[in-house]
Amino acid sequence: MPINAGPEYFAAEKKYSEAKTKKEKIIALEEMIRTAPKHKSSEKLLRNLKKRLAKFKKELNKEATARAKAKPKDIIRKEGAAQVCIIGLTNSGKSSLLQALTNANVKIADYPFTTKKPKVGMTDYAGVGIQLVEIPSTFTPDAIAIVRTCDLILILLDGTKDLERQLKELAKLLEKSGLGSKRVLIAANKSDEKKSENILHVSAKAGDGLLRLREEIWSRLGLIRVYTKSPDGLKSEKPLTLKSGSTVRDATKEVHKSLLKNFRFARVFNKTKYSGRKVGLEYVLSDLDVVEIHAG
Numbered sequence: 001m002p003i004n005a006g007p008e009y010f011a012a013e014k015k016y017s018e019a020k021t022k023k024e025k026i027i028a029l030e031e032m033i034r035t036a037p038k039h040k041s042s043e044k045l046l047r048n049l050k051k052r053l054a055k056f057k058k059e060l061n062k063e064a065t066a067r068a069k070a071k072p073k074d075i076i077r078k079e080g081a082a083q084v085c086i087i088g089l090t091n092s093g094k095s096s097l098l099q100a101l102t103n104a105n106v107k108i109a110d111y112p113f114t115t116k117k118p119k120v121g122m123t124d125y126a127g128v129g130i131q132l133v134e135i136p137s138t139f140t141p142d143a144i145a146i147v148r149t150c151d152l153i154l155i156l157l158d159g160t161k162d163l164e165r166q167l168k169e170l171a172k173l174l175e176k177s178g179l180g181s182k183r184v185l186i187a188a189n190k191s192d193e194k195k196s197e198n199i200l201h202v203s204a205k206a207g208d209g210l211l212r213l214r215e216e217i218w219s220r221l222g223l224i225r226v227y228t229k230s231p232d233g234l235k236s237e238k239p240l241t242l243k244s245g246s247t248v249r250d251a252t253k254e255v256h257k258s259l260l261k262n263f264r265f266a267r268v269f270n271k272t273k274y275s276g277r278k279v280g281l282e283y284v285l286s287d288l289d290v291v292e293i294h295a296g
């Protein structure tokens with residue numbers, strides 16, 4: 001106990017001994033330091049108090065950093081066969097398009113930066129799920145990280161505004177983030193107000209051009225849907241999703257590895273005049289082909 005300490009000091013000391021949290025202890029310690037007698041005989045005491053205070057502050061800081069690290073970021077788990085990120089300047093209609101194409105329920109408004117966090121929706125392409133993500137136009141590092149790993153970027157321009165200027169700005173942003181070589185599809189929205197020439201145009205609001213847009217998205221993804229069928233059975237309900245250029249071998253392997261060992265031939269059904277003909281393992285498949293595998 002310090003010599004000549006006043007009642008303020010003792011009150012602070014009591015507060016300190018009763019403190020339950022680090023924050024309370026820090027406040028009490030600061031008060032003890034402030035009210036402790038400042039003469040030679042209490043130098044050691046002051047040193048000790050300051051040391052204790054520094055220790056508590058350091059611990060509190062550490063805890064806060066750990067909490068911040070544990071907080072979930074804007075991470076979006078990839079789902080379906082592919083992920084498409086919608087980017088554009090604010091108010092171009094990204095949320096409206098996401099809503100028109102998917103099951104997402106998003107806020108749409110005419111003021112800028114309505115969407116602050118990435119928003120997700122799923123859409124179905126003949127049994128194949130494609131995930132669409134609206135990237136907020138604030139382009140935070142977390143959101144850019146999603147764009148980095150997506151399979152296609154859909155650049156959505158506001159068709160009622162200067163297209164060149166928007167494209168330039170977005171290209172600059174992608175370039176700066178090292179995303180200049182990613183696959184993109186460009187579309188101009190709000191065709192109900194203004195139709196732009198020489199560009200894929202849509203209206204998220206009126207629903208114009210959405211079918212075409214979906215087809216363009218699908219064709220840019222470089223994927224094919226292949227149905228399988230057993231010789232006596234019906235075609236599979238859900239297609240396999242394969243990379244373009246995949247062969248009967250790839251499809252057979254997907255169905256079951258053991259089928260490959262006993263493979264004899266396959267028949268491929270489609271809309272061409274060759275539909276139903278016998279093919280081998282190296283036959284290159286097309287989108288929506290139906291493959292009947294003969295094995296054993």
Ligand SMILES: Nc1nc2c(ncn2[C@@H]2O[C@H](COP(=O)(O)OP(=O)(O)OP(=O)(O)O)[C@@H](O)[C@H]2O)c(=O)[nH]1
Nearest residue numbers: 090091092093094095096109110113114115204205
């Ligand atoms: N005329 C017309 N207006 C549209 C269309 N699509 C969106 N809008 C309007 O444009 C405004 C912005 O739409 P949002 O879908 O919120 O745009 P956003 O790009 O998500 O905007 P932020 O999230 O704020 O960056 C709203 O007032 C919409 O009603 C369209 O096809 N035609």
Ligand SMILES: [Mg+2]
Nearest residue numbers: 094095114115
């Ligand atoms: Mg939005």
